[in-house]
Every structure is written in C-alpha cells, then in structure tokens.
Amino acid sequence: MRGEEMNFEPMMKMMSLSSIGLMIWIAAQTFTPPKEVVVYVEVPAPVVVTQVIHAPISTARPAPRPDSLCLALNIYHEARGEPLKGQVAVGQVTLNRAAVAYKGASSVCDTVFARKQFSWTHEDPRQPSGAELRPSLDLARKILAGRYIDRTHGALHYYNPHKVDAWWADSYAEVAVLGNHRFMR
Structure with missing residues (x-):
C-alpha cells in the first residue's frame, strides 16, 4: 500500500x-x-x-546531528593523520571553544566555521567521501557523548609545529603535547 x-x-x-x-x-x-x-x-x-x-x-x-558532522569534519581535516589521542584532543579543543563561546561561537558548528579559526574552513578543501569520513564521525559522536577525558586541560588552541609557523603561540601557555600537536590555553 x-x-x-x-x-x-x-x-x-x-x-x-x-x-x-x-x-x-x-x-x-x-x-x-x-x-x-x-x-x-x-x-x-x-x-x-x-x-x-x-x-x-x-x-x-538518519542524518548525523549537525554538531557531530561539523566536529567530524574538523577532526578529519585537522588531525586525520594523527594517532587517536591527537584526534581526540583536536575534537576536545573544538568542544572547549564552544563551551566558552570563543569568538562568540557557542555551538560546535559555529565554532568550527568561525572566521579564521580552523585553516581548512577557508581553504576550500576536498570533501571526504562517506567512507573516509566515517571514522571521524564515529569518533566525534563518542567525544560528544563524553567518552573521553579532556587531556588538553581545557586548551583552546593548538598547532602542528612541523606544518605551520604559529607566531601567535607565544601568547599562550602550553599545556599538552599530543601526537604532533601542541596545545595551549
């Protein structure tokens, strides 16, 4: 029928x-x-x-929640080559920023796509296929569900010293090194 x-x-x-x-x-x-x-x-x-x-x-x-999709894209583009602890840490920084409404962005998606906060959002990156994004999406859902401890100690910033010259990093206190990223508050 x-x-x-x-x-x-x-x-x-x-x-x-x-x-x-x-x-x-x-x-x-x-x-x-x-x-x-x-x-x-x-x-x-x-x-x-x-x-x-x-x-x-x-x-x-059902389509993934917008927060989990935005967080997954950020993890994918910012840390897909990192070990799990590095990927989790990048996801956690995104949540830390949303929690304190960093730069006025209070949702995960607003945080990810805030102007000049994550380089991939203003570089027109290649979008991953569903199969490529699935591990990051699964990880994002776990992070949003609170399954991981914040090993960044509340960090709001990070960078990979092997890839970028973070001229701004001296303004913050380094609180952790996870994978290839340095995390600061």
Whole structure:
C-alpha cells in the first residue's frame, strides 16, 4: 500500500503500547514509500489518552546531528593523520571553544566555521567521501557523548609545529603535547 492510508485499528486493539511501537518501527524499517505513509493508532481503554499520530516513515539512515558532522569534519581535516589521542584532543579543543563561546561561537558548528579559526574552513578543501569520513564521525559522536577525558586541560588552541609557523603561540601557555600537536590555553 504505497501512498495510501493504512488502518491497523482491529489488530492494535489486542496489542500493548510497546508492541504497537515495535510494529511501527518494523514498518519504518521495511517500507520504502515514495511519499509519507500515515499510520492511525487508536489506543483502546483503559489508557486515558487517545491520539491519532501522523508520522512519515523512511528507511533512510538518519542524518548525523549537525554538531557531530561539523566536529567530524574538523577532526578529519585537522588531525586525520594523527594517532587517536591527537584526534581526540583536536575534537576536545573544538568542544572547549564552544563551551566558552570563543569568538562568540557557542555551538560546535559555529565554532568550527568561525572566521579564521580552523585553516581548512577557508581553504576550500576536498570533501571526504562517506567512507573516509566515517571514522571521524564515529569518533566525534563518542567525544560528544563524553567518552573521553579532556587531556588538553581545557586548551583552546593548538598547532602542528612541523606544518605551520604559529607566531601567535607565544601568547599562550602550553599545556599538552599530543601526537604532533601542541596545545595551549
């Protein structure tokens, strides 16, 4: 039944709410409708609330949260050749900047794309394929979930002395060296 309304009312009268939710989830994983599919759910007594739910069903994998995608891109472009601890540290600096609204940017995406904060954002870099970005995206999600300790000690800046002449670095206190990057506050 593509593009039509489906009425599951007779079957749902004998099901629990969790079973109904499971059925809707399975339907979402099974159907690939060209349009929205509307599923009407009426919950029988003794439940007090009766509600009609209009829910689009899609089997497409949900898009990553913007914060995780922006953080992943920053990790990819700034530290993809670094060991894990270096990549985590670069991600952590991004979060540290967002936490203190550095340069007025309070979200991860605003922090990553703030003017002249990360060189790759103003150099028109080659965009990675999904397969190339996946490890950075997985790492970004873990960092955002708080699975790593901030080994940068709250650093807001970093640089790779093998790649850039960081004339500005003398203005800050170095707090860590992780991978090829030096981290400062």
